[in-house]
Amino acid sequence: MPLQVHYQPHKLQFKFEAGTSRGVLTEKTSWFVKIYDDAAPSIVGVGECGPLPGLSSDDRPDFEDKLQEICQNFNKLDLEIYSWNIPIILEQLVGSQWPSIRFGFESAMLDYLNGGKRILFPNPFVEGQRSIPINGLVWMGSQEAMLKQVEEKIAAGFDTIKLKIGAIDFDQECAILTHIRTHFSSNEITLRVDANGAFDASNVRDRLQKLAEFDLHSIEQPIRPRQQELMAELCETTPVPIALDEELIGNFDYAAKRRLLKSIKPQYIILKPTLLGGFEATREWIETAQRLEIGWWITSALESNVGLNAIAQFTAEFDNTLPQGLGTGQLYHNNIDSPLQIEKGQLLYNTALHWDFGGLNSSYLSSAT
Structure with missing residues (x-):
């Protein structure tokens, strides 16, 4: 057949x-x-x-x-x-x-x-012999709600925290960063922020200067994509390392990828395989970035544990010590049960646990339609 x-x-x-x-x-x-x-x-x-x-x-x-x-x-x-x-x-x-x-x-x-066992890239991660460092993600909300999330992430053992910013008052977001830095130095807690393109030409420079006071690791996509001239200028002069994220989406041609990175010269790029067209497409970004001495890390894009598992195994194929953005497996009430676990800021594959697609239907993994 x-x-x-x-x-x-x-x-x-x-x-x-x-x-x-x-x-x-x-x-x-x-x-x-x-x-x-x-x-x-x-x-x-x-x-x-x-x-x-x-x-x-x-x-x-x-x-x-x-x-x-x-x-x-x-x-x-x-x-x-x-x-x-x-x-x-x-x-x-x-x-x-x-x-x-x-x-x-x-x-x-x-x-x-690979035999239909949810193993796409046989490597030490999926064998339970290696874990992947990840950042703890703090979602946008009220100042109180965001501070609560920060405290929960730190208590859970994360030493790299990423905050979504750009939705509430900027001064309130800075107050959250001030609170963290009052209690934890950059040697204790690494901070990343993700603006999702929330700033514009009129305020981005001032806000980058203000954010530099908090000794941040990086800021993702400070302005909306498709503003290459402005983004290139920011990357050249920024006091906070800039990571491109949305800027990469929609660029599928290898030559276009190289032109984009050579033109903007970011400090980092963020790679989401679901949005970029899969693993081979993501590998092209990685190889191009490495040739241009641009740092990178991989992030999930709100997939269930099925997609997260695939991305995590792919990530483990590389020797990248930066914390990855792979902590989204606990977001859903009705996720697919899997061997993926998070312990003390590390994503691991517990080989003693099993996959369970029962949330879909009992026959999903049979050959029947």
């Missing part, structure tokens, strides 16, 4: 209102794709297609229609999967304009190729 692929939507429910400068999230839909062969029904590769509302370039009304079309085209082909032909299949079947679908299909094919 030829390989078949089917998908199923799953609406993830946040445990709290997740505030960003683009608004508040209470739920998010992902589509799980599964690849299998009826001749070997115990082997099912699973991937997650989860466009991020308001940010993914494929966050479009016709997303599910396109996913259905791609699945139908896949099912018409007599495909066999090998490590060497996955990029070819992705390019011909999905293309580059649907990055979260490409990420989901790439994940499912790698999972299938």
